[in-house]
Amino acid sequence: MQMNGAEILVKALADLGVDVVFGYPGGAVLNIYDALFGNTKVRHMLCRHEQGAVHMADGYARASGRTGVCLVTSGPGATNTVTGLATAYMDSIPIVVFTGQVPTLLIGNDAFQEADIVGISRPCTKHNYLVKDTKDLARIVREAFYIASTGRPGPVLGDIPKDVLISTAEYNLPKEVRLRGYHPNYEGHPRQVESAMRLLLSKERPVIYAGGGIILSNASEELAELARLLSVPVTTTLMGMGAFPGNDPLFLGMLGMHGTYTANMAISHADLILALGARFDDRVTGKIDEFAPHAKIIHVDIDPTSIQKNVPVDIPIVGDLKDVLRKMIRLVKGKKDAAAYRGKCSAWRQQLSTWSKTHPLTYKESKGKIKPQFVVERIREVTGGKAIIATEVGQNQMWAAQFYTYDKPRTFLSSGGLGTMGYGLPAAIGAQVAMPGTLVVDIAGDGSIQMNIQELATAVQYRVPVKVVILNNGSLGMVRQWQELFFQGKYSQTCLPHIPDFVKLAEAYGAKGFRATKVDEVAAVLKKGFAAEGPVLIDIVVDPAEMVYPMVPAGAPLTKMLLV
Amino acid sequence: MRHTIAVLVENEFGVLSRVAGLFSGRGFNIESLCVAETTDPGVSRMTIVTAGNDQIIEQILKQLNKLVPVLKVIDFTGTETVDRELVLVKVNADGDGKAEVLRLVDIFRAKIVDVAPRCYTIEMTGGEGKVSAFLQMLRPIGIKEIVRTGKVAISRGT
Ligand SMILES: Cc1ncc(C[n+]2csc(CCOP(=O)(O)OP(=O)(O)O)c2C)c(N)n1
Numbered sequence: 001m002q003m004n005g006a007e008i009l010v011k012a013l014a015d016l017g018v019d020v021v022f023g024y025p026g027g028a029v030l031n032i033y034d035a036l037f038g039n040t041k042v043r044h045m046l047c048r049h050e051q052g053a054v055h056m057a058d059g060y061a062r063a064s065g066r067t068g069v070c071l072v073t074s075g076p077g078a079t080n081t082v083t084g085l086a087t088a089y090m091d092s093i094p095i096v097v098f099t100g101q102v103p104t105l106l107i108g109n110d111a112f113q114e115a116d117i118v119g120i121s122r123p124c125t126k127h128n129y130l131v132k133d134t135k136d137l138a139r140i141v142r143e144a145f146y147i148a149s150t151g152r153p154g155p156v157l158g159d160i161p162k163d164v165l166i167s168t169a170e171y172n173l174p175k176e177v178r179l180r181g182y183h184p185n186y187e188g189h190p191r192q193v194e195s196a197m198r199l200l201l202s203k204e205r206p207v208i209y210a211g212g213g214i215i216l217s218n219a220s221e222e223l224a225e226l227a228r229l230l231s232v233p234v235t236t237t238l239m240g241m242g243a244f245p246g247n248d249p250l251f252l253g254m255l256g257m258h259g260t261y262t263a264n265m266a267i268s269h270a271d272l273i274l275a276l277g278a279r280f281d282d283r284v285t286g287k288i289d290e291f292a293p294h295a296k297i298i299h300v301d302i303d304p305t306s307i308q309k310n311v312p313v314d315i316p317i318v319g320d321l322k323d324v325l326r327k328m329i330r331l332v333k334g335k336k337d338a339a340a341y342r343g344k345c346s347a348w349r350q351q352l353s354t355w356s357k358t359h360p361l362t363y364k365e366s367k368g369k370i371k372p373q374f375v376v377e378r379i380r381e382v383t384g385g386k387a388i389i390a391t392e393v394g395q396n397q398m399w400a401a402q403f404y405t406y407d408k409p410r411t412f413l414s415s416g417g418l419g420t421m422g423y424g425l426p427a428a429i430g431a432q433v434a435m436p437g438t439l440v441v442d443i444a445g446d447g448s449i450q451m452n453i454q455e456l457a458t459a460v461q462y463r464v465p466v467k468v469v470i471l472n473n474g475s476l477g478m479v480r481q482w483q484e485l486f487f488q489g490k491y492s493q494t495c496l497p498h499i500p501d502f503v504k505l506a507e508a509y510g511a512k513g514f515r516a517t518k519v520d521e522v523a524a525v526l527k528k529g530f531a532a533e534g535p536v537l538i539d540i541v542v543d544p545a546e547m548v549y550p551m552v553p554a555g556a557p558l559t560k561m562l563l564v
Numbered sequence: 565m566r567h568t569i570a571v572l573v574e575n576e577f578g579v580l581s582r583v584a585g586l587f588s589g590r591g592f593n594i595e596s597l598c599v600a601e602t603t604d605p606g607v608s609r610m611t612i613v614t615a616g617n618d619q620i621i622e623q624i625l626k627q628l629n630k631l632v633p634v635l636k637v638i639d640f641t642g643t644e645t646v647d648r649e650l651v652l653v654k655v656n657a658d659g660d661g662k663a664e665v666l667r668l669v670d671i672f673r674a675k676i677v678d679v680a681p682r683c684y685t686i687e688m689t690g691g692e693g694k695v696s697a698f699l700q701m702l703r704p705i706g707i708k709e710i711v712r713t714g715k716v717a718i719s720r721g722t
Contacts, residue, residue: 122582123589127632130578147632181574181635305626308619 026073028100054084059430075113090417126154151184188319212239213277392448422451596714656706
């Protein structure tokens with residue numbers, strides 16, 4: 001059947017099972033919006049900023065595991081997606097972004113609302129396309145979704161010139177994708193896996209260091225099974241929060257700059273590290289030359305470029321974590337040496353638990369002031385730990401990671417790699433759209449929330465009942481913390497005057513607003529806010545001087561932690 | 565260490581900037597890069613000369629392999645190859661110089677491809693060392709302009 005490009009795009013989305021598109025219209029995509037009009041399969045949600053739209057697609061993907069979709073116009077619409085693309089790229093999140101483009105004949109002529117978005121987004125997408133012919137459109141849409149969601153996932157951008165949307169072609173969505181140059185390797189090499197297990201069993205101070213890859217490959221159950229079979233302690237990265245049950249006795253907490261004392265000491269004293277879907281980011285390793293000085297390293301990742309990039313690895317395994325972990329489990333399950341191994345490592349576990357007892361994650365109460373950590377603990381209590389938590393960036397993000405326990409994957413959504421302020425609210429909205437029955441909370445800072453607060457309007461328009469909790473410290477807290485520690489307390493441009501009245505602002509958008517200024521109000525306000533219908537913003541005035549501890553100063557080894 | 569790398573890519577627009585962008589975006593260095601279609605018009609072949617320690621080269625090879633339009637990456641280091649560069653050079657050709665130029669062209673098996681009253685344009689192909697030696701010899705006579713392609717390489721035998 002002949003259709004125009006816009007109709008082909010919309011039909012392809014429907015045929016690929018896309019139920020929602022986050023977007024913002026404009027001249028170059030008018031035809032797509034026309035084709036979407038009245039479409040009952042593909043719902044469109046109108047955001048208030050294209051950055052919000054991409055983060056929503058991203059939050060949708062992180063919470064559900066499905067690919068998030070975003071549609072924007074050419075030029076400024078397209079450039080507004082760049083931060084969202086870079087955010088998804090750094091954290092390997094499958095999203096597909098469609099941008100309108102000026103007509104093919106005008107490309108390169110500085111036409112009205114033209115931007116070379118294929119060029120601009122090249123370094124922050126897994127792959128991107130400029131569609132040159134309507135005949136290629138359905139195939140490219142198919143490929144885009146395939147590339148975004150397979151191998152190491154990531155964002156893909158499709159740039160579609162206006163004339164391609166208007167011209168007609170036969171609708172022909174390929175069943176299969178055939179790309180000569182793209183063959184992700186899912187199966188870990190069995191002999192490598194065997195040597196890895198042999199090495200592991202020969203050591204007695206092992207640690208599993210798990211990253212976001214576990215969540216992306218849906219391998220949490222396998223991770224838990226292997227760790228428990230051998231009683232190997234587990235630490236996760238920020239991106240790995242929820243990959244391993246936070247309430248499991250084997251869990252050491254997060255490692256790295258704001259990781260737990262136990263996790264950082266464990267890494268520094270381990271004789272073996274089993275790194276799973278983690279990439280040895282500098283926020284994790286601290287001073288790289290002194291990272292895990294006594295350990296042999298086994299590194300499993302689907303992306304070969306992640307291996308051997310930052311640290312030398314003794315046994316590299318390229319493959320999907322689910323496959324590799326299953327192979328590892330098969331090698332030890334029900335075997336005598338697994339039981340023996342648990343015994344052999346008991347002194348190590350004893351040492352770790354002593355560290356946990358002497359140096360737990362903690363904070364000091366201070367009379368009359370609400371501690372942000374206390375708020376996060378109450379959020380955990382009030383939600384029963386069953387919420388999806390999105391975060392902004394800064395202290396709020398670290399406290400959300402430290403003081404809420406994540407029992408399940410896809411319940412902690414945070415911009416780990418890029419550290420994008422303004423991520424949390426739109427991501428929470430996207431997650432809520434994907435998981436309508438779940439309570440979704442954005443733990444925010446007063447700085448970050450102001451970067452995409454306009455998306456409250458989107459939440460109100462579509463009755464998306466996200467709850468935002470602002471840990472309001474009147475400053476750009478995390479930067480202020482660095483100034484306090486490393487710049488003699490010169491708070492250059494980090495105190496935020498003119499913070500709006502967030503309660504009134506919420507109300508102005510048609511959402512509900514609540515506030516707590518006293519310690520004993522916190523739990524009640526959270527309860528009331530979470531129970532209220534529709535989007536809610538809860539402003540909690542916290543101790544402005546509070547700092548995130550432990551902290552490994554940038555460039556220091558993990559053992560040199562500043563403690564509370 | 566220097567490495568010569570052949571990269572087979574889909575012959576589609578934008579691939580060159582994807583490859584070049586990978587190098588610049590990650591702080592890798594490109595010494596030279598040559599591209600042209602292969603016998604299969606759907607496939608282009610690039611020859612890239614780059615330098616770095618083992619870890620950097622490993623990253624370069626893996627990162628190249630990761631690009632969707634990249635079909636194959638071959639690092640020629642440690643293998644037998646034939647490699648060539650092409651240079652076009654314009655030299656002074658008056659007085660004594662003229663005879664000297666002709667003699668060098670003969671010795672180096674170069675070719676004069678354009679003649680003007682006071683200058684010759686010479687074409688020469690060869691391994692990097694030969695090209696450099698040739699230019700070295702011409703220098704005292706007076707080189708006006710040089711254009712060099714960078715290296716192309718192919719493995720020896722089948
Ligand atoms: C878009 C963006 N701009 C700047 C930064 C640098 N930055 C990191 S944390 C931070 C402060 C965040 O302040 P706030 O949102 O109030 O959170 P808090 O640290 O106080 O919890 C800033 C400015 C960033 N991460 N992202």
